[in-house]
Structures are given as structure tokens and as C-alpha cells.
Amino acid sequence: MISKKCRVCNSKSLKNVLSLGKQPLANNLENNPGRSLIYPLGLKLCTKCFNCQLSYIAPSKKLFDKYLYKSSISNSFVKHFDFACSKFIKYFNLNKYSYILDIGSNDGIGLKPFYNRKYKNLFGIEPAKQLSNITNRIGIKTYNCYLNKKLAKKKSNLFNLITASNVFAHVNDLNEFTRCVNNMLRADGVFVIEVQYLVKMLKEGSFDNIYHEHVNFWSVYSLQNFLNNFNLEIFDVEQVQTHGGSIRVYIKKKINKKILKKKSVENFLNKEKRFKINTIYPYKKFKKLINIRKKKLIDKIKKIKKNNNSIIGYGAPAKGSTIINFFKIDRHIDYIIDDNILKNKKFVPNTKLQILNKPKKNKIDYIFVFAWNFFDEIRKKNKKLSKNFVNIFNI
Numbered sequence: 001m002i003s004k005k006c007r008v009c010n011s012k013s014l015k016n017v018l019s020l021g022k023q024p025l026a027n028n029l030e031n032n033p034g035r036s037l038i039y040p041l042g043l044k045l046c047t048k049c050f051n052c053q054l055s056y057i058a059p060s061k062k063l064f065d066k067y068l069y070k071s072s073i074s075n076s077f078v079k080h081f082d083f084a085c086s087k088f089i090k091y092f093n094l095n096k097y098s099y100i101l102d103i104g105s106n107d108g109i110g111l112k113p114f115y116n117r118k119y120k121n122l123f124g125i126e127p128a129k130q131l132s133n134i135t136n137r138i139g140i141k142t143y144n145c146y147l148n149k150k151l152a153k154k155k156s157n158l159f160n161l162i163t164a165s166n167v168f169a170h171v172n173d174l175n176e177f178t179r180c181v182n183n184m185l186r187a188d189g190v191f192v193i194e195v196q197y198l199v200k201m202l203k204e205g206s207f208d209n210i211y212h213e214h215v216n217f218w219s220v221y222s223l224q225n226f227l228n229n230f231n232l233e234i235f236d237v238e239q240v241q242t243h244g245g246s247i248r249v250y251i252k253k254k255i256n257k258k259i260l261k262k263k264s265v266e267n268f269l270n271k272e273k274r275f276k277i278n279t280i281y282p283y284k285k286f287k288k289l290i291n292i293r294k295k296k297l298i299d300k301i302k303k304i305k306k307n308n309n310s311i312i313g314y315g316a317p318a319k320g321s322t323i324i325n326f327f328k329i330d331r332h333i334d335y336i337i338d339d340n341i342l343k344n345k346k347f348v349p350n351t352k353l354q355i356l357n358k359p360k361k362n363k364i365d366y367i368f369v370f371a372w373n374f375f376d377e378i379r380k381k382n383k384k385l386s387k388n389f390v391n392i393f394n395i
């Protein structure tokens with residue numbers, strides 16, 4: 001479905017600012033090599049409110065039901081959420097009987113730190129059955145569905161804290177989603193989201209953030225515009241390291257006057273203004289940067305191949321699929337290693353590139369790290385395997 005209206009202001013004045021051609025669904029790893037279903041992939045910018053959104057929305061049934069991404073596979077992720085938990089408890093004066101909901105709870109990575117601290121009223125919502133089973137088994141009530149009106153009504157005005165990490169960019173019907181959150185949140189409750197940061201993506205040229213699951217790309221500026229429609233407001237923002245650069249945004253109801261707005265909000269908005277986020281200019285630069293990245297990577301591959309060296313990949317995240325498919329580099333890579341057992345023996349969509357849990361040899365000439373946000377962690381863990389680790393976004 002081509003995206004025709006702005007998700008924030010409903011305007012029809014959308015301008016195409018980037019096209020990555022037709023691409024497969026990045027997270028739908030295949031059991032066999034070869035062709036996958038492909039859909040247009042690109043960005044549109046609203047010329048009224050400057051919200052940035054995906055140009056084409058793929059059917060959600062195809063997107064999330066086979067979701068294999070397990071958050072807890074990464075150690076630094078586990079630590080990140082443990083740290084967040086301590087912070088939230090202190091910041092919002094939570095206690096063991098506070099009601100906490102994590103939307104898109106995955107394998108429970110955001111809830112387990114509360115569980116370990118003996119919190120009693122924890123809830124998750126997770127559409128992927130395999131993942132929701134993991135938390136239900138240990139006794140965290142997890143609804144195996146998308147957030148919906150019926151569930152929101154049942155849990156109306158209940159939660160002290162609602163979190164949604166790496167979810168807000170994925171939701172197609174964001175109005176409905178936000179209405180539901182608003183309904184479930186107590187008047188003095190807090191909604192905390194973590195979302196990949198548009199400004200960082202544009203600045204760094206990390207276009208591998210663009211895949212069909214990310215339907216919207218957020219700045220503080222556009223988030224604020226959007227939340228305004230629901231009488232919600234941002235009262236604090238901070239930068240976090242997950243997914244190569246995200247923001248954690250703290251949101252409350254406007255009627256809640258007890259929580260004061262922190263200076264951070266204004267600071268972010270000012271910086272974004274200086275970056276010209278409310279113009280088309282950063283997108284033009286972004287396009288140029290992607291081409292530079294492509295040239296550097298292809299040159300590097302040519303050099304390696306000229307010396308008859310082999311290349312394997314490390315990490316098969318969704319972003320890897322965008323890079324491999326858009327740069328068409330699959331034929332240069334022998335296979336990809338990924339620690340996630342669920343991905344073993346599967347294929348990167350629309351390629352003949354297989355994913356394995358273990359390398360075929362003890363020594364590898366070159367390892368291209370597609371999960372570049374975990375570059376240091378991966379290199380450290382596998383230093384015996386190769387002398388040459390390449391951060392594909394830092395060549």
C-alpha cells in the first residue's frame with residue numbers, strides 16, 4: 001500500500017526524498033535460497049509538518065508473525081534494560097506493586113529486570129508467539145497479540161509505567177496505538193519510548209535503518225507534533241546507544257502538572273532546528289552520503305578479492321538485509337554467522353546467502369560486521385577467528 005497521507009498531520013503533501021528500489025522484507029529470512037517477495041522501499045517527507053515516513057507499507061501479517069529477532073541475544077542490550085529499570089524506579093518512585101506494561105515485549109528483555117527485583121504487576125504484549133511463550137513460561141503475563149482497543153479497555157487507567165522500545169517506529173496505525181496507550185495510562189503515569197533517531201540516521205548516512213518494519217522515522221520535533229494530537233507531551237529526552245543511536249523519550253499527559261518539563265526537550269528541539277529538520281535539505285545530503293558509503297564498500301570488496309581473500313559476514317539483522325540487497329554484495333560473501341539459533345541455516349531474503357551459527361573454518365580472511373552497532377562486542381568475542389574485522393559503516 002502506497003503511503004498517501006502524513007501520519008502526523010494527515011496532509012497529502014508528501015514528497016519522495018529517497019528510493020532504495022524494490023526490496024524484500026528484511027526480517028523474513030527464507031528457508032531456501034533465491035527470490036523473495038519484494039516491495040518498494042523509500043522515504044517520503046511531509047512538506048507541511050516535515051514528518052518522515054516510509055513510502056510503501058507492506059502487509060503487517062507478512063511482517064511480524066515470523067519475527068525471529070531475540071533481544072536478549074545481546075549482552076549489551078540486557079545491560080541496557082537493567083540500567084533503564086533502575087533509573088525508572090528511582091525517577092518515577094515505582095514500587096513492587098506498580099503496574100508496568102511493555103508493548104512489543106519481545107523475549108521479556110525490558111520486563112525481566114523488574115521481575116528480578118520482585119515486581120508483581122508486570123505485563124507484556126508481543127505478537128510473535130514463540131517470543132510471548134518465553135515470558136509467559138516464567139510467569140510474566142504476556143498477551144500474544146497486537147495492542148488493540150479491547151485489551152486497552154480491559155486495562156483502562158491502570159498503568160504507572162508503559163514502555164515501548166523499538167516499537168514506535170514499527171506501528172502502522174499509530175493513532176489507534178497511541179489512543180490505546182493513553183487509555184491504559186493513569187493520569188499520573190508515564191509512557192517511555194525508545195526509538196531510532198532520525199537525525200542520527202540522516203547525519204551518519206545509516207540508511208540500513210530503513211526497512212519495511214520501520215514505517216515512521218522520528219525526530220523530537222515530529223514526535224512532539226504527533227503527541228500534541230492526543231494531549232500528551234514530552235517532558236524529557238535522552239540519547240541512548242541501542243540500535244546505533246536512539247532516543248529515549250519520556251511522555252506524560254498534559255493534565256499532569258506535577259511532572260515538570262526538563263531542559264533537555266528544548267535542547268533537542270534547538271539542535272534539530274539547527275540541523276534544518278524542518279526542511280528537505282538534510283535528505284539531499286543523506287542521499288549523497290549513501291552513495292559515498294556504497295562506493296567505499298565496493299572498493300574495499302574489490303581490493304580484498306584482488307588478493308584472493310574470502311569474506312564472510314557477521315550478524316544477520318534486518319539492517320544487514322537492506323545493505324546486502326541495496327548494494328547487491330551477496331555474491332561476494334560466502335555466508336553469514338549469527339548467534340541467534342533461530343536463524344541457523346536460513347537465507348538472507350532475496351539472496352543465496354546462508355546464515356550459520358558457526359563458522360566453517362577456524363580462520364577467516366575478512367569478516368564484514370553487518371550488526372555494526374555491536375562491532376566492538378563481536379570483534380572481541382571472535383578475535384581468534386580473524387585479524388580483519390570490517391565495520392561496514394566505518395571504512
Ligand SMILES: [Zn+2]
Nearest residue numbers: 006009046049
Ligand atoms: Zn505532516
